[in-house]
Amino acid sequence: MTAGRSATWPPTRWSAPTRRFARWTSAFPISKTKILAPFDCTVLTRPVSLGQTVSGSAGFNSGTEIMTIANLNDMVVNAHVNQVDVSRLHTNQWVEIQVEAVPGLRMTGVIDRIAPQATVKNNLKGFAGRIVIKDIDPRVRPGMTANLSIPVAAADNVLSVPLAAVFTEQGERYVFVKKDDKFERRSVQIGLSNTDFAEVQSGLEEGETVSLVQLAEEGKIKTTKDQPGLPKAPATPRSAGQGTAGGMKSSGASPRPGGTAGS
Helix, strand or coil: CCCCCCCCCCCCCCCHHHHHHHHHHHHCCHHHCCCCCCCCCEEEECCCCCCCCCCCCECCECCCCCCEEECCCCCEEEEEEECCCHHHCCCCCEEEEEECCCCCCEEEEEEEEECCCCEEECCEEEEEEEEEECCCCCCCCCCCEEEEECCCCEEEEEEEEEHHHCEEECCEEEEEEEECCEEEEEECEEEEECCCEEEEEECCCCCCEEECCCECCCCCECCCCCCCCCCCCCCCCCHHHEEECEEEEEECCCCCCEEEEEC
């Protein structure tokens, strides 16, 4: 007797779904089956090798991951936003994106989602956010670190001074203004500020010179304590420690959460 399949294939004792599957595998061998991506993409990783045994997802078994794919023309930034800034953010808000690996590159994006619950990342409590990149640059790749600048307020043609020139004491905001050969303390009203400049709403005039170091009342540099063996501070600040009040555009405080580019 020659070994081979029975005249009736698949056997009638098999269930109907099993017989249908057997007929399909006979006509289309599994080894020749093509796995098609659901969209145009790039293969990022392939953790399996040719000839390696894999398993499908069934029941509690998640199956074997055979590759990771991504559409590099449609990328997002997964960011971690500090909790003190999240109340001023909202969806569809424009974001400026800079990528550390590509110096000088600036892209724009919009906030797509802000998580409703805070998480702790790098010992910093914040909220997960997703920013969709609108004008993707081909040099940007998944996994790169991105810095985000999100303007929450702006003021045009206002008087501003370097942020280092503004000091605070018991809730009072003040600056040291140059008068003749000395500096005098003057209270000011501060409006918007960012990491570099602060808007001055009252207390200063354009063109006045302010000190970038904190001074004592008599116009000398303020020191906490004279330490033996250390040179005393000069009576007046050097030119590098002075700034000039002037009119310019001042953007509001811009949260700069870090993030990672991904697909």
